[in-house]
Amino acid sequence: MWEFMVRSLDASTIFTIAALSELLGQRSGILNVGVEGVMLFGATIGFMVAQTTGSYLLGFLAAMAIGGLIGLIHGFFSITLGSDQVVNGMGIWILGFGLTTYIGYPYTGPLGMERIPDILGLSPFFFVGLALIIIAWFVLTKTSLGLRIRSVGENPSVAEVSGINVARTRYLSVTTSGMLMGFAGAIYSLDYNPVWSNDFLMGWGFIALALVFFSMWHPFILLGGSILFGTLWQLSLNPQLVLPDVLSRYIWRTVPFAITIGVLVLMSTKWFSSRWGAAKPEALGLPYEEKG
């Protein structure tokens, strides 16, 4: 049972960091539905670099670099060119899926490095995730930068007449967001399950995306949601641990996704938006053209 919980928290860590990165971008008004794609890039490049150099540190740095680069590209398309962010995001996912399959294929198999040491049985990244949640909360609610990020996500024209550089703030958010997504992907491929195989992520990024909506864009609710989904995920992999012989394990595997679909549908209803809609960044997904 302890092992199950530890494994669940390890899974939660990845959800936490991936979803937090998406939350950061969304609070500035940029929607990136290609979280899965950025994570695949980060995971694969991180895996390749770590295996080649034998250094975890270089692996993680490479993952963050590629993630940041993709975030920057997503920013260029959505901020500078003002294109449809959902379409860009889908492009990122498809590209990530295809390209990482191609470049990662020769690396199929286990990482073959000494495991990253754990702390009290938990992955050290669990604590990194907790720290990131607190930092994100602090930055968003207590600092000038956070107020600027939230403002450009809510109403960029108000932000602009208040003297804020909308494009720069959004670029900063979306690039940082990409770096964290790459980082989350690398935690998966270097720590959680250090084996490269074809399309190993299987939808983690999409669950992270749903988690942001689930969280009402609040880091603490996001943490709770991530732990819930991490546990569900583990449960879906090993249902016999808790409920032996109830339903096929293949049905259990669908549970997190079924819940994800349910959450996303609920979020898009008028009922929901009229009650909780205030939490959603008003300018989310909308391109902005500066007047000044």
Added chain:
Amino acid sequence: MLPESIKHGDTVLEARGITKRFPGVLANDQIDFEIKAGEIHAILGENGAGKTTLMNILFGLHQPDEGELYLYGKKVNFKSPLDAIGLGIGMVHQNRKLIPAHTVIENIILGHPRAGAILNLKRAGREITELCDKYGFKIDLKAKVWQLSEGEKQVVEILKALYRGAKILILDEPTSALAPPEIKRLLDSIRIMTVDELAIVPFITHKLPIVFEISERVTVLRRGRVSARLATTETTQKGLAREMVGRDVIFRMEQMTVEKGKSILHAENLVAFNDKGVLALKDVSFSVQEGEIFGIAGVSGNGQQVLAEVLAGLRKPQGGKVILDGADITHSSTLDFWMKGIGYIPSERIDVGSIGEFSLAENFTMNYYFDDRFSRGGIVDYKEIRRLTEQMISEYDVAAPGPDTTAKSLSGGNLQKLILARVLSRKPRLLIANLPTQGLDIGATEFVQKKIMEAKKEKAGILLISEDLDEVLSLSDRVAPMYEGEFMGIIPGGEARRELVGAMMAGLKPKVEQL
């Protein structure tokens, strides 16, 4: 740049010869304007008189094509509102520039240079509270802006400008969204500001009484020019209305008398909300007869749109009745309204009146799909519709290659002719024409007015809603000036003088003997 001390009566801001052109429009033509410290100087003008352009120039949103701005005697060039803000100009927008999801204090300090890397909400809160105490504002700094009333939001905007150190405050329609007690409080606060040598520039469209309550001097704009510069003590509301509206050539349609028939439409005590849930129609009653044009004059936003939508069956009233030919249709469906003979020409000809991507024939279908002649068992007879469309294109002189052209490719005038053709070809009992000539050139305007007169000749009842006073006066058999959701009276066309109707549009209820 800001001088150390400002004395009462120093000229703080001066605009000389401001000219601004937009494609096809001379929005500002050689406008001179100045404001002194401690003064309230109102700028008055109708929609389209160039107020917004001037305001945007003073705030740095637009740059003038000609002319100069002087601040404290020094020439300035505002490249963006930030330059203006930095030099002590504050703007209180009519469509509030606030973030609803954020708290009052967050909105006020957003982008403020002294907000601090880690927000110092305590210090900011203290300083803002001081401002509130000084000027008599009451506001909960921790409340979210979406929870506030319109009046409170305006206070937040004023505080934001003051907190940024504004010495000149531009107020865009400062009283338009306020209830009378809020107006009084606002005026009190503004008077305290003038004691502190702030200069206040309210821009006002139609609330003439406010001009007298608030300001010492007033500059009236008409068609982009300054038509008068007056001290409020030297003029009257009537005088201001005359300066504002002008005595231009009246574009008179040949009036004709059509024998009035029986009454078609009865509106009884209509009460309705607008989209924002604000009461926009307050107890309006009237009737329209066969062969009569009933004109509603008013500045936009006084409830005409809501009234038109209620009578077109698009909006359900909160109270009152719509009676057409003796039958109560208040609760009928919109389709029933059409079938029973109401024709509607919407003011939004692109968003509501047509579907841009559809062909002209398909656009025609919108008023015919329910007609047995053009649709059998739910299958639209496009051949017949196309024939009708072709006929109407030639009859209404629509400049379009044919019925397969898309609606969005038509100019405003031609699109309006098409909509008119579509509605009038059904021979409505009651035609509701909402701003039928707005934005049209002279030729198209004349055509549309002629067609409305023809409909009158054919004994249709016509409800004409217009912001163009000339149009209402020249076409209508009876005129009802509308102000804040109410009719200020119903005047027979022959007795409707410009000055009287203009004053009533601005909220003056004439004494009975004047009628």
